[in-house]
Amino acid sequence: MSKGISTREANYAQWYNDIVIKADMAEHSDVRGCMVIKPYGFAIWEAMKADLDQRFKDTGHVNAYFPLFIPKSYLSKEANHVEGFAKECAVVTHYRLKNDPDGGIVVDPEAKLEEELVVRPTSETIIWNSYRKWIQSYRDLPILINQWANVVRWEMRTRLFLRTAEFLWQEGHTAHSTREEAIQESETMLGVYADFVKEILAIPVIQGVKTKNERFAGAEETYCIEALMQDGRALQAGTSHFLGQNFAKAFDVKFLNKEGESDFVWASSWGVSTRLMGALVMSHSDDQGLVLPPKVAPYQVVIVPFMTKDKDVQKALVETANSIANDLKLLGIRVKVDIDETKRPGFKFAQYELQGYPIRVVIGPRDLENKQVEVMRRDLGEKESYSLEGLSENLEAMLHAMQDALYAGRKAELEESIKSASTYEEFKSKIAEGGFVEAWWNGQDSTEEMIRKDTKATARCIRLEDNNADPSDQRCLFTGEAAVEKVLFAKAY
Amino acid sequence: MSKGISTREANYAQWYNDIVIKADMAEHSDVRGCMVIKPYGFAIWEAMKADLDQRFKDTGHVNAYFPLFIPKSYLSKEANHVEGFAKECAVVTHYRLKNDPDGGIVVDPEAKLEEELVVRPTSETIIWNSYRKWIQSYRDLPILINQWANVVRWEMRTRLFLRTAEFLWQEGHTAHSTREEAIQESETMLGVYADFVKEILAIPVIQGVKTKNERFAGAEETYCIEALMQDGRALQAGTSHFLGQNFAKAFDVKFLNKEGESDFVWASSWGVSTRLMGALVMSHSDDQGLVLPPKVAPYQVVIVPFMTKDKDVQKALVETANSIANDLKLLGIRVKVDIDETKRPGFKFAQYELQGYPIRVVIGPRDLENKQVEVMRRDLGEKESYSLEGLSENLEAMLHAMQDALYAGRKAELEESIKSASTYEEFKSKIAEGGFVEAWWNGQDSTEEMIRKDTKATARCIRLEDNNADPSDQRCLFTGEAAVEKVLFAKAY
Numbered sequence: 012m013s014k015g016i017s018t019r020e021a022n023y024a025q026w027y028n029d030i031v032i033k034a035d036m037a038e039h040s041d042v043r044g045c046m047v048i049k050p051y052g053f054a055i056w057e058a059m060k061a062d063l064d065q066r067f068k069d070t071g072h073v074n075a076y077f078p079l080f081i082p083k084s085y086l087s088k089e090a091n092h093v094e095g096f097a098k099e100c101a102v103v104t105h106y107r108l109k110n111d112p113d114g115g116i117v118v119d120p121e122a123k124l125e126e127e128l129v130v131r132p133t134s135e136t137i138i139w140n141s142y143r144k145w146i147q148s149y150r151d152l153p154i155l156i157n158q159w160a161n162v163v164r165w166e167m168r169t170r171l172f173l174r175t176a177e178f179l180w181q182e183g184h185t186a187h188s189t190r191e192e193a194i195q196e197s198e199t200m201l202g203v204y205a206d207f208v209k210e211i212l213a214i215p216v217i218q219g220v221k222t223k224n225e226r227f228a229g230a231e232e233t234y235c236i237e238a239l240m241q242d243g244r245a246l247q248a249g250t251s252h253f254l255g256q257n258f259a260k261a262f263d264v265k266f267l268n269k270e271g272e273s274d275f276v277w278a279s280s281w282g283v284s285t286r287l288m289g290a291l292v293m294s295h296s297d298d299q300g301l302v303l304p305p306k307v308a309p310y311q312v313v314i315v316p317f318m319t320k321d322k323d324v325q326k327a328l329v330e331t332a333n334s335i336a337n338d339l340k341l342l343g344i345r346v347k348v349d350i351d352e353t354k355r356p357g358f359k360f361a362q363y364e365l366q367g368y369p370i371r372v373v374i375g376p377r378d379l380e381n382k383q384v385e386v387m388r389r390d391l392g393e394k395e396s397y398s399l400e401g402l403s404e405n406l407e408a409m410l411h412a413m414q415d416a417l418y419a420g421r422k423a424e425l426e427e428s429i430k431s432a433s434t435y436e437e438f439k440s441k442i443a444e445g446g447f448v449e450a451w452w453n454g455q456d457s458t459e460e461m462i463r464k465d466t467k468a469t470a471r472c473i474r475l476e477d478n479n480a481d482p483s484d485q486r487c488l489f490t491g492e493a494a495v496e497k498v499l500f501a502k503a504y
Numbered sequence: 505m506s507k508g509i510s511t512r513e514a515n516y517a518q519w520y521n522d523i524v525i526k527a528d529m530a531e532h533s534d535v536r537g538c539m540v541i542k543p544y545g546f547a548i549w550e551a552m553k554a555d556l557d558q559r560f561k562d563t564g565h566v567n568a569y570f571p572l573f574i575p576k577s578y579l580s581k582e583a584n585h586v587e588g589f590a591k592e593c594a595v596v597t598h599y600r601l602k603n604d605p606d607g608g609i610v611v612d613p614e615a616k617l618e619e620e621l622v623v624r625p626t627s628e629t630i631i632w633n634s635y636r637k638w639i640q641s642y643r644d645l646p647i648l649i650n651q652w653a654n655v656v657r658w659e660m661r662t663r664l665f666l667r668t669a670e671f672l673w674q675e676g677h678t679a680h681s682t683r684e685e686a687i688q689e690s691e692t693m694l695g696v697y698a699d700f701v702k703e704i705l706a707i708p709v710i711q712g713v714k715t716k717n718e719r720f721a722g723a724e725e726t727y728c729i730e731a732l733m734q735d736g737r738a739l740q741a742g743t744s745h746f747l748g749q750n751f752a753k754a755f756d757v758k759f760l761n762k763e764g765e766s767d768f769v770w771a772s773s774w775g776v777s778t779r780l781m782g783a784l785v786m787s788h789s790d791d792q793g794l795v796l797p798p799k800v801a802p803y804q805v806v807i808v809p810f811m812t813k814d815k816d817v818q819k820a821l822v823e824t825a826n827s828i829a830n831d832l833k834l835l836g837i838r839v840k841v842d843i844d845e846t847k848r849p850g851f852k853f854a855q856y857e858l859q860g861y862p863i864r865v866v867i868g869p870r871d872l873e874n875k876q877v878e879v880m881r882r883d884l885g886e887k888e889s890y891s892l893e894g895l896s897e898n899l900e901a902m903l904h905a906m907q908d909a910l911y912a913g914r915k916a917e918l919e920e921s922i923k924s925a926s927t928y929e930e931f932k933s934k935i936a937e938g939g940f941v942e943a944w945w946n947g948q949d950s951t952e953e954m955i956r957k958d959t960k961a962t963a964r965c966i967r968l969e970d971n972n973a974d975p976s977d978q979r980c981l982f983t984g985e986a987a988v989e990k991v992l993f994a995k996a997y
Contacts, residue, residue: 040634042621045571047634050649055566075546078538078653079623079670080594083601087608097609101573102598103623104611106658108576108590115580116590116618118597127611128535130572130596130623139531141540150846158541161572161654165599177572353643 014361018298023242024170030292031171034301034366037288044169044176048285051366054309056179056285060159062211062306063070063181063283066203072155072183079161080128085136089261092135095228099165101130101176131165135229135254135280138184146186146276148267154186160223162284168184172289173246173504180284186276188268190255193277194232197253201234201282212287213304213417214238214294215425216248217447219472222498224459227280231255237471237499239425240293243445245471245501248290249443251281289504295390295417301367302390303418305410310347312339312406313368315359317375318352324376331374331399335384338403344410364389369413370406388413429499435489438500442466447501449477451494453487462489468500507854511791514733523785524664527794527859530781537662537697538670541778544859547802549672549778553652554744555704555799556674556776559696565648565676572654573621578629582754585628588721589653592658594623594669603761611703623656624626628722628747628773630675632755639679639769646689647679653776666739666997673777676744679769681761683748686770687725690746693774694727706797706910707731707787708918709741710940712965715991718951720773724748730964730992732918733786736938737957738964739992741783744774782997788883788910789995794860795883797910798903803840805832805859805899808852810868817869824867824892828877831896837903857882862906863899881906922992928982931993935959942970944987946980955982960992 016029030039036052039045048056064074086097107122130449131137145151159181182374183200187193187337201218208214216236226233230252238248259265259275268274286363295302305311316328316334332348339346349359356373363371374387382399386406390413397405428446432438441448452458452470462468477497509522524530529545532538541549557567579590600615624630631649638644652674662668676693680686694711700705709729719726723745731741750760752768761767788795798804807828809821825841832839840861842852849866856864866878875892879899882904890898921939925931934941936959945951945963955961970990978987 038634038637040571040630042571042573042575042630045573047571048569050566050568054566057567073543073547074550075543076541076549076672078533078535078540079656080535080538082535083609083611086601088946093609097601099599100601101596101621102601103594104597105595106592108579108595108622110594116576116586118576118595128594129601137533137535141531163572179569488902 014300014365016298016300016365019241026298027289027293028171030296030301030365036292036301037136037171039169039171044166046169046171046175046177048179051309052288055291055303055307056288057401058307058309059211059287060181063207064157064159066207067181067183070199070203072157072185074158075156076158076160077134079131079140081131081134081137083127083129084138086129087138089229089257091257092229092303096132096164097129099162100132101165103128103130108269126137127418130289131160132162132164133280133282134158134160134162134182135258137182139258139264139278142186142390143262144275145262146264146266149188152186152188152276153192155183155196156185159179172285172291172292175285178285180282182282183280185279186259186264187279188274188277190277193255193279194253197232197234197251197279197281200279201236201249201251204251204281204283205236206359208236208238208248208287208290209418211304211306212291212294213306213414213421214248214290215418215422217429217474217499218476219474219499221250221472222454222459222470222496224456225470227252229254229257231257235472237447238290238294238499239421239428239446240290240504242293243428243502245447245503246286246290246293247471247503248287249281249283252279253279254280271409277337279325294421295366297390299392300365302417303367303369305369305414308345308367308369310345310368311410312344312346312351312370312372313363314346314374314384315349315356317356317373318350319376321376324379327379328374328376331379335372335399337403338407342403342407344407346402369410372406390417438488439466442468442500442502445502447471447499449499450484450488451482451497453490453492455490458487458489462500466500467502469503471499471503473498473499507793509791509793509858512734520782520786521664521790523789523794523858524837527985529785529794530664532662532664537659539662539664539670541672544802545781548784548796548800549781551802552704552780552802553674556700557650557652560650560674560676562698563692565650565678567651568649569651569653570627570634572624574624574627574630574644576620576622578633579622581629582722582750584750585722585754589625589657589909590622593625594656594658596621596623617795624653625655625657626773626775627655627675628651628751629649629755630679632751632757632771635679635769636755636757639687639757639759642681642762645679645759645769646685648676648689649672649678650676663782665785668778671778673775674907675775676773678772679752680756681759681767681770682770686748686772687746690725690727690744690772690774693772694729694742697744697774697776698729699729699730701709701741701780701783704797704799705784705787706799706907706914707741707783708911708915710918710922710965710967710992712967712992713971714743714965715947715952715963715989717949718963720745722747722750724750727797727833728965730940730994731787732914732921732939733783733787733792733997735786736921736995738940738996739779739783739786740964740996741780742774742776745772747771787914789860790883792885793858795910796860796862798862798907801838801860801862803838803841803861804903805837805863805865806842806856807839807865807867808842808849808864810849812869814869817872820872821867821869824872825865828865828892828895832899833894835900837896837900862903865899883910925981931981932959935961935993935995938995940964940992942990942992943981944975944978944990945985946985947988950981951980951982955993959993960995962996964993964994964996966991
């Protein structure tokens with residue numbers, strides 16, 4: 012126990028929750044399952060959003076906004092979709108409250124909606140209902156739209172960022188004139204996600220496709236990126252779906268192709284959510300608190316001049332701190348100078364560690380004399396002296412080095428964590444150790460059920476490079492029957 | 505009737521709606537009262553958001569996110585607030601749907617919420633319920649938080665952007681240790697809004713405070729900016745509220761002040777919404793369609809090379825267009841080159857006028873020979889030849905000139921529209937002409953009711969400069985009684 016947070020070893024789940032709370036990222040609200048994203052956490056989400064949004068635009072997408080509410084009947088139009096999403100939903104049944112003669116307010120029974128509205132759990136249905144009006148011919152295609160929105164999926168057991176009833180996300184919904192183009196889009200966006208998570212969040216991922224059972228409700232193929240958390244469990248960090256013509260058929264969206272023939276439109280959808288915040292926390296943090304890759308840190312450098320009673324020295328310290336800050340800002344580095352006199356240095360330092368500020372710079376009177384500062388890189392945790400000469404360039408290089416080091420560390424861990432097994436016993440013991448275990452299997456529900464029961468592991472994905480692997484001559488590790496595909500299994504969030 | 509849009513004279517309301525639809529900004533969805541904001545409209549909203557967000561951050565605010573749902577009982581906690589907001593609300597009563605034995609899906613009666621949830625019409629209650637946990641002492645203050653969110657206020661009669669059941673907005677919610685600081689914050693944010701609307705949307709506004717009846721439900725003072733639309737009606741473009749200690753008292757939010765005494769926290773809240781999109785359309789547009797101030801135009805310049813069958817000429821035309829575009833991009837100008845061969849030039853030109861592209865540049869074979877292009881500024885509508893030499897700088901200057909000219913035009917109109925009256929008869933005839941009429945009045949509900957009945961005008965605001973005007977010796981224009989304040993009246997959206 013340090014700074015009021017648990018350790019990974021003592022209680023991993025508690026450690027995660029403590030960091031989210033104590034680093035001031037988010038908290039549970041009094042509304043069941045809904046979180047409050049606090050300013051520090053939201054600033055990280057904003058950095059993610061800005062970078063993702065630019066990547067979407069660079070790949071030809073535009074943003075739009077569709078209604079929060081979906082008529083209940085829309086959810087039923089796509090047979091698989093309704094099974095997946097029409098269950099745990101927030102349902103709006105009335106549109107008015109009135110004063111209660113006994114005090115307070117009550118629902119006005121006269122203001123009952125003819126058709127109930129569901130708060131969107133995802134927007135395929137409402138969007139494809141619009142696309143029907145927008146698409147007549149191949150000239151209207153492709154449509155490459157993204158939406159940043161809140162969605163609601165009622166959850167009984169919630170965890171901050173990882174599983175909440177309301178969460179924030181983006182959902183891309185694209186329409187195409189050919190099957191190939193829609194598949195290409197799904198794959199492109201998976202790549203965009205993988206690159207973003209790698210380059211910005213410093214998290215390596217496995218790119219793959221889901222097994223049949225794990226597909227998005229209404230998809231013909233679900234692509235996913237899977238990351239490894241420090242407790243050895245996998246976390247699905249983003250998905251991209253090839254939807255075939257399923258939603259076009261459900262909502263009767265046809266177009267005239269170049270040959271003048273009428274056909275149903277092809278679709279993709281793809282999304283990442285505030286769940287990425289959970290992945291970020293669990294990928295890099297340590298027992299001292301959050302560790303943030305510099306690219307998403309709200310402040311990349313914090314400069315703390317010592318507070319002294321000698322006014323001249325004090326003035327010189329603060330001036331030096333401000334001067335360093337200005338140099339850093341010119342390099343585009345986000346920097347904060349902390350001259351708060353009401354808090355002790357030890358308290359401040361602990362707080363910056365807890366909140367994952369990548370670099371801390373401290374200047375005391377002796378540093379000033381020696382024209383140097385004391386620098387600590389959050390992930391290394393060791394203090395070093397740096398000359399004021401060339402400091403901003405050195406700190407800039409240190410930020411790059413930290414970003415790279417975090418990624419390299421996680422990459423090595425992920426690669427090490429992928430194992431194979433030659434017997435079910437070996438499979439079970441390796442799953443218990445954590446990480447991914449690859450195995451050929453027969454693709455049967457009963458097999459999946461057995462594995463889940465025995466090991467708590469689930470089929471995470473078929474790696475892209477294994478997606479077209481030839482199953483002939485391969486046997487299912489679990490049943491000895493003919494295998495159909497090679498899958499990565501893991502216990503997962 | 506031109507390009508399928510009505511004219512302002514023939515049918516102003518229809519003209520407005522036609523522009524929004526035909527310029528591809530938004531459309532009604534099949535969900536009652538909810539709109540779809542289409543990519544072109546959303547790009548304008550994104551430009552507004554980006555600029556506003558920077559202004560909020562420059563004035564010390566941070567973003568956060570609070571739940572979509574508000575427990576019904578929260579709305580009742582502030583007596584005035586409940587009267588204003590707890591009526592036309594979307595009410596979530598259930599959290600699950602189930603398969604209907606007769607087909608389709610139905611609400612599961614067993615999944616009834618113990619306490620109904622209201623989809624936020626505004627977030628004071630849920631936010632102040634959180635602030636209670638965040639604030640202990642003056643050291644925790646001020647809290648300067650903004651949220652970008654969707655909100656829902658059930659509306660029976662909706663108009664795209666101007667009045668919709670769901671709309672997008674930002675809502676600032678600040679907490680302060682003194683009354684003066686909270687008032688200062690409300691006034692600062694009113695100024696931020698007024699500057700933004702002036703500098704970016706090229707819309708001049710009147711800054712004022714609302715009369716008692718028009719105040720936000722729960723506010724002690726509501727500041728507002730009022731704009732003038734082309735039909736002579738006023739439109740409230742933004743509000744900022746000094747909330748006193750009302751919400752702190754309702755949610756029991758106390759703090760220890762510097763003197764160690766416990767006191768209730770002081771509050772402000774402020775917001776602008778997608779309604780600004782409506783104000784933008786109605787401020788500048790003409791019978792040819794939308795007119796966009798360059799600062800919010802998704803594309804500021806469109807370059808259209810003529811399409812010819814001579815391949816060499818065609819190549820040279822497109823190369824020249826791309827070269828101009830590159831020069832403009834280097835100046836930070838948003839530019840589009842249109843080489844779509846499937847549409848005739850006349851169609852394209854009409855569409856660009858309809859969508860309010862600020863500058864259109866056309867290059868034909870003869871222009872190429874003469875090293876010039878044909879330029880049209882959307883608000884002037886006249887074609888002029890410009891040399892290729894120095895073109896990008898000239899177009900940049902033209903964008904600035906257009907932004908300034910739009911503002912200057914609206915400013916002159918607004919100033920001209922403010923009149924005074926010395927008798928009620930004169931007041932009525934001036935209100936009928938459109939614009940604002942100022943008058944001393946007695947501040948009585950009955951007077952307001954009479955004015956509304958006779959003229960359809962409402963009290964828009966007391967101008968900031970009139971807010972402390974001395975009412976002694978002044979008589980109410982409507983009743984001859986003692987006056988209490990000098991108010992601007994107008995018919996309004």
